[in-house]
Amino acid sequence: MRNFITNEWLTIFTVFGFTSIVIAKYLNTLRFNDFIAVIGNSKYLKIYSKDQKFIDPFDGFLFINLALSASIFLYFGYSSFISDIPFDITAFLKTLFAFSTLIIIKTLLERLIGSLFEIDSLIDHYLFQKTTFKNYSGILLLIANSFILYTTGFTKIIILITLSLICLINIIGFIISFKNYRKIINPNFFYFLLYLCALEIAPYVLLYKAISEYNV
Template identity: 65%
Template structure:
């Protein structure tokens, strides 16, 4: 009965994630089509990075899916590789909220620091590309969660392959950013390295603490 209840809630979260992706596609079907082929095709990054808004509805819905899908995936990954977790709805929602909050605050701080270092254009482009590949990872996590929820076999394989794919997707994104802005990065190398150390490592230490506390 406990497993049934857990899967039932995870089905709800997965459907909400899927719904948010559908809404994003409905809002801008052309942009979504370009987004799907962003791996290996720089068209999306070149076109839409010029039209960034501080609050982007399209990215917002995809980010909502990313947050929910990541939370479900983390539950399965932690239960499989570390120790089994007992599902609790309130605690799970708190964890999802913490993930979303930390990532949003991280972006806001990144923009502030970029302004202080006067590298706004570089960081804005970097953030757009990073957000794009993060949201793309959300699609991969969404599909992986469907297999995790509705199949009892090959859980370890599914988790391992998904982690590898998500890592590869984000490495590709970082490489494309570095390649596109290599000259600007070289001119501001010290500030860019300082930025990476402070804002690409620190927040994930906080996320680890959230996951550790969640297990408690």
């Protein structure tokens, strides 16, 4: 059983996640409703990708939930499949900072590479799609965390189902985005392929290699 302190901290951060989503909906209710219906409906991607901003409050609050929910989910995953460790607020805040920093730096680097290859428009559309489905995954993580936090005996099942759904959501998102922007991608396919290899595939290969060598 998780102790009271652990539940208290995790409940606080979960409430912060819910609050950030509520604020995002308050800022733009119509956009939020379109966002929730993005799976299987390309309306959101087509409409709102045209009005992208470098700093978007709507996406910003959804990102806050994503960072909090992903960090909590990582704690649950580590405790369930690797080592059952007590919740530590310092370690959690470090995880939260590392996750947030990684996503922000990666996004900025992707924009820089888009400028270097002179495919800014293509990368902007692609990043908007990725941001949309990452934030959508954040809502799914929030729901999963809530179930894990207040139920017992189903943690591993919930984690595996959630990971499967997130993978499916992001695959669907990539397919939708590719279909929507294929006219932009086709003339720049070579540069887009280089981008995918450099910033979408290589980092995960290197991360897997690092983890494998560490475990050895």
